[in-house]
Amino acid sequence: EDKVVQSPLSLVVHEGDTVTLNCSYEVTNxxxxxWYKQEKKAPTFLFMLTSSGIEKKSGRxxxxxxxxxLSSILNITATQTGDSAIYLCAVEPPAFTWGWxxxxxxxxxxxxxxxxxxxxx
Amino acid sequence: xxxxxxxxxxxxxxKGKDVELRCDPISGHTALYWYRQRLGQGLEFLIYFQGNxxxxxSGLPSDRFSxxxxxxxxxxxxxxxxxxxxxxxxxxxxxxxxQAPGKLFFGSGTQLSVL
Numbered sequence: 496e497d498k499v500v501q502s503p504l505s506l507v508v509h510e511g512d513t514v515t516l517n518c519s520y521e522v523t524n525x526x527x528x529x530w531y532k533q534e535k536k537a538p539t540f541l542f543m544l545t546s547s548g549i550e551k552k553s554g555r556x557x558x559x560x561x562x563x564x565l566s567s568i569l570n571i572t573a574t575q576t577g578d579s580a581i582y583l584c585a586v587e588p589p590a591f592t593w594g595w596x597x598x599x600x601x602x603x604x605x606x607x608x609x610x611x612x613x614x615x616x
Numbered sequence: 617x618x619x620x621x622x623x624x625x626x627x628x629x630x631k632g633k634d635v636e637l638r639c640d641p642i643s644g645h646t647a648l649y650w651y652r653q654r655l656g657q658g659l660e661f662l663i664y665f666q667g668n669x670x671x672x673x674s675g676l677p678s679d680r681f682s683x684x685x686x687x688x689x690x691x692x693x694x695x696x697x698x699x700x701x702x703x704x705x706x707x708x709x710x711x712x713x714x715q716a717p718g719k720l721f722f723g724s725g726t727q728l729s730v731l
Contacts, residue, residue: 499658529718536705536725537620538659543719583658587718603649603672604718606658 501607518584519566525586533581581609620723641710
């Protein structure tokens with residue numbers, strides 16, 4: 496069974512600090528690894544990583560995948576109180592079969608338990 | 617619509633009652649997904665629709681859970697004879713189609729509390 500583990504489970508920092516969130520997975524094969532930010536209830540998409548070693552960046556956030564180590568990290572520099580949220584990591588399966596019904600869904604994600612980030616002023 | 621809409625946002629029910637949760641996906645998105653999130657845990661896949669068909673129901677926890685989708689739009693998740701362990705946030709998501717990359721668009725969820 497696919498498994499995704501995130502660490503730490505929670506993290507408390509002050510504004511301006513840099514944080515690194517970890518995601519490791521035990522998955523035999525996957526199409527992509529995704530990061531989501533969950534504020535209140537609705538997760539919102541941050542990054543999709545498919546290739547090892549290629550960093551994705553968006554402002555103060557960046558992420559990289561290491562397929563050798565079966566892990567990914569999410570970095571947030573110069574944290575702000577608005578970064579306080581749950582950060583979720585998920586893996587997306589490959590499609591195994593193709594047919595009229597669509598085969599394996601790309602959207603059947605396996606999520607980690609999340610990292611709760613709290614940024615104090 | 618502009619985003620995925622779910623209703624109700626909160627539902628409190630008594631053990632043994634049936635509940636219906638509704639999801640309106642983004643217009644034009646043919647793939648629709650239901651996930652469940654228990655307190656302090658990650659999201660757990662329940663079921664997926666492509667159009668009105670559900671090729672993958674593997675995540676439904678028991679036969680008390682069912683879902684349908686009509687008009688390639690609205691979906692309803694029904695939980696019969698609710699139990700306390702059903703208490704969770706039920707999240708709906710949509711994507712353009714089942715082949716689209718795993719960038720799902722989530723609704724704000726329904727917080728279900730079973731007393």
